[in-house]
Amino acid sequence: MSEIQNLSRRVFIRNVGLASGGLILGCNYSLFSKAIEEGNLTEFNPNLFVQLNSDGSLIIVAARSEMGNGVRTSLTSVVADEMEADWNKVVVKQAVGDAKYGDQNTDGSRSVANFYDTMRKMGAMARMMLISAAAKKWQVAENECIAQNHFIIHSSGKKVGYGELVDIVTTLPIPTNITYKNPKDFKYIGKNLKSIDVKDFANGSAVFGIDKRLPNMKVVAIVRCPVTFGTVKSFDKTAAMKIKGVEDVIEIPRIEKPFGPLGGIAVIATNTWAAFKGREALEIQWNYGKNEGYDSEKYMIELTERVHEAGKTEKEIGDVNKAFGEAAKVIESTFQLPHLAHAPMEVPNAVAWVQGDRCEVWAPTQSPQSAKEEVVAYLGTSADKVTINVTFLGGGFGRKSKPDYIVEAAMVSKAIKAPVQVVWTREDDIKHGYYHTVSAQYMKASLDAQGNVTGWLHRSAFPSIMSTFKPGTDYPAGWEASSADVPFDIKNFKIESGQAPAMVRIGWMRSVINILHGFSINVFADELAHATKQDPLEFRLKLIGSDRIEDTKNPIKYNTARLKNVLKLAAKNANWTKPLPKGHAYGLAVHYSFNSYVASVVEVSMVNDKVKVHNVYTVIDCGTAVNKNTIKAQLEGAAVFGMSIAYYGKITAKDGAIEQNSYSDYRMIRMNEAPKVHVEIVESTEKPTGVGEPGVPVIAPAIINAVFKLTGKRYYNLPLSDYDLV
Secondary structure, eight states, X not given: OOOOOOOOTTSEEEOOBOTTSOOBSOEEEESSOHHHHTTOOSEEEEETTEEEETTSOEEEEEOSOOSSSOHHHHHHHHHHHHHTOOGGGEEEEEOOSOGGGOOOOOOTTOHHHHHHHHHHHHHHHHHXXXXXHHHHHHTOXXXXXXXXXXXXXXXXXXXXXXXXXXXXXXXXXXXXXOOOOOGGGOSSTTBOOOOTTHHHHHHTOOOBGGGOOOTTOEEEEEEOOSBTTOEEEEXXXXXXXXXXXXXXXXXXXXXXXXXXXXXXXXXXXXXXXXXXXXXXXXXXXXXXXXXXXXXXXXXXXXXXHHHTSOOXXXXXXXXXXXXXXXXXXXXXXXXXXXXXXXXXXXXXEEEEXXXXXXXXXXXXXXOHHHHHHHHHHHHTOOGGGEEEEEXXXXXXXXXXXXXXXHHHHHHHHHHHTSOEEEEOOHHHHHHXXXXXXXXXXXXXXXXXXXXXXXXXXXXXXXXXXXXXXXXXXXXXXXHHHHTTOOOOOOSEXXXXXXXXXXXXXXXXXXXXXXXXXXXXXXXXHHHHHHHTTOOHHHHHHHHHOSOOEEOOSSSSOEEXXXXXXXXXXXXXXXXXXXXXXXXXXXXXXXXXXXXXXXXXXXXXXXXXXXXXXXXXXXXEEOXXXXXXXXXXXXXXHHHHHXXXXXXXXXXXXXXXXXXXXXXXXXXXXXXXXXXEEEEEEOOOOSOOOOOTTTTSTTHHHHHHHHHHHHHSOOOOBSOGGGGTOO
């Protein structure tokens, strides 16, 4: 971030931002609140994220969305720590969607990573100004004063509360040179801080999107074409209108944008039950369109054929063909992974009220700014006339960063001139989402007589996320292909991509492309270890090679020593070499994603020919750990999420329509299947990196590797439910 300028309280901040393009502290916004500008000195509002009131209460703004990721606690605690604030006096205020807060898209495991330095600066700036105010009040030198737990204390022992300084501090200039706390003095950062929202979650007062109510609000259920991008040919609403509570039935068009609604028939009712029953009574004829013939089973055959042919070269080092020709042994394997759905507990929903050229929205969204842009574009109005209020999210996993469901609410509200709540059913969510990509992968490696890997070929074919943004895209984007760029010390190495057109909407899901590449790379490495009669742990460490810093374009350089360290720690925590009970086995996997290093060892057994996971030992190196309680929770959740993928995750299509309906046939791990998850967080002073997603890719391959050790059979395709193993 650029240095904050020495500005008076009546001067605007102008485009002070992160080099990454993420944060803008303000765009022509006053440093101070309107009340202060007008002379009402009851609060201290030095920047967009901090407001100190004269009673000592402290409001800290959270600009990212809370969906179980703990972001409202983690980011605000960084401000509070640097400010030396009393956590008991902190109130968190959720930011509306607004460019002045910078990038508010809560995905990519970037919230703490991108905002950590900014939040420290906001807190430190406020602390320094409070010290200056106390020094001015007492007519003493600033270096005689310290901040401590919501007080400024003078070396003589006298002290003054933060709230008592509001009338002075609002007259001071913004400091130019920011002084930060010594990390050894942190009292919130790096600790196990309880969620600031836990009480509201526990007593039911927390407002999720689906809880929102407005006076005279109508409830809307929408029927969408079973085939992606299909349209309405005709419909008969006669039977639907006879349902008590149904008030109207209208058609809404498809909007051909990345996050545009699919279109369909909207049933407007006085309550959810009537809306759902009304849609069941509709008679609709569809134009299925070009995707009517999509058959996921046949499509997988096509992808698999493609990865057995030469593809587009994404990266090449040395000469893999020469290595294969000179090898003592060549190992080849093919992997197939299906589409996946996000399936968050809270289905997509949104409340919208369009009044003339203005619109206000309340929604569980990961990307309020994207939602705002889409609503503004649909209504043909200006950004200042659209407000996106962010509620709590009952899970997101990437689905709720696509605001099609929010635009639907705006469309219907505009049409009927009333506030509405659009509520998707679970079936809607499963059948009409943005799916994690289907894939086929071909792996080939050459081994010398000593069991060293001399060549490595990784060829993938999968519909790209970019197809959602640019229809017709049928090769992966560079970042999608690069996740196959393993950190192994192999002299001959090649990555290729096969052609793969998209037949459904493709979207990012928790861990994104690392799911498929993390799976194939870890299972294949285990297969190579077995082929060379080497311990999987020792083989993996040798494959990673010497300690080195990889020369990447990323400002955060890849460090092989950190990758090996998490692998060693996970093995140590599991006691990798210890004899296990009869019928039990360990499997391991390690992966680098979102700039973080994660390894997991899982303990499994076969109970009545079913896979049972007993323990998961996960270690993460995510740089500076801001809130260990949240990190632990995220990795526990990642273990269950990864197990759900391994056990049950599979979306299929027949005649263009998604075949799965609900949690009954798109299963999640249930309580009786959940293992004990042991988490270690590596102590580090490096920059914070991702946490929410990097724990997912290691779980499925570690399970597969453990099952192989038990049964001697290796599974290259998921889910395990296809083999009746769960």
